[in-house]
Amino acid sequence: MRLLLDSHALIWAADDPTKLSAKARRLIEDPSHDRLISAATMWEVGIKVGLGKLALSLPYRQWMDRSVDDLGLIILPITLDHADRQTSLPWHHRDPFDRLLVAQAQIEGAPLVSADPALDAYGINRLW
Numbered sequence: 032m033r034l035l036l037d038s039h040a041l042i043w044a045a046d047d048p049t050k051l052s053a054k055a056r057r058l059i060e061d062p063s064h065d066r067l068i069s070a071a072t073m074w075e076v077g078i079k080v081g082l083g084k085l086a087l088s089l090p091y092r093q094w095m096d097r098s099v100d101d102l103g104l105i106i107l108p109i110t111l112d113h114a115d116r117q118t119s120l121p122w123h124h125r126d127p128f129d130r131l132l133v134a135q136a137q138i139e140g141a142p143l144v145s146a147d148p149a150l151d152a153y154g155i156n157r158l159w
Contacts (some may be wrong), residue, residue, distance in 0.1 A: 033065040034058055034158070035107065035136050037145035038072045038128070045098040046088050052159050055144050059102070068104040069135055075128040112138050123152035 036044065036059070043050040044059050051059065058064060073095060079085035087094040098104065109131065116134035117127075124130055133153045136143040142156040150157050 032058075032063075033067055033139065033141040035067045035069065035132060035139065035141040035143050036072070036104075037132060037143060037147065038075050039146060040144040041068060041072060041098065041102075041104075042076070042085075042087070044102055045094070052146070055146075055159050058144060058158060062103075066102055066104050067107045067139070067141060068099070069107045069132055070109050071128050071131045071135075073106070107135060107139065109135075110138075120153065124149050 040051065040055060040059070044056075048056050048060075059066060076085065076087075076095070077091055080087060080091045089097060099106070113131060113134045116138055117130045120130055120133060124133070129147065129150065132143055132145075133150060133155055135141070136155045137153075142158045143150060144158050146159050147157075
């Protein structure tokens with residue numbers, strides 16, 4: 032199975048897996064699953080670090096490199112299909128990063144690992 036990780040799922044998986052639900056942790060740690068990280072999530076985390084709204088266990092670049100390696104993440108680029116899909120999504124959620132993740136989950140057919148129940152309004156397969 033291919034899993035798309037939301038930003039908090041990534042941060043918790045990398046720095047404090049005990050914050051993940053038992054199901055999310057099992058899924059992320061299962062080596063038979065592909066773990067996708069959106070380029071949008073990398074950008075979102077970088078923005079929050081740069082604004083001082085998020086502290087990571089290492090400087091941003093080192094943390095991201097380590098997380099990608101340790102978790103065996105596959106970086107999912109933002110394609111025109113993803114950008115196009117988000118333009119037609121209903122406005123259940125205003126966060127542009129979450130809207131893009133929903134579009135990517137839909138286009139890629141990948142469940143989104145996220146604790147955010149507001150994303151359920153989009154009818155995606157959210158796992159937590």
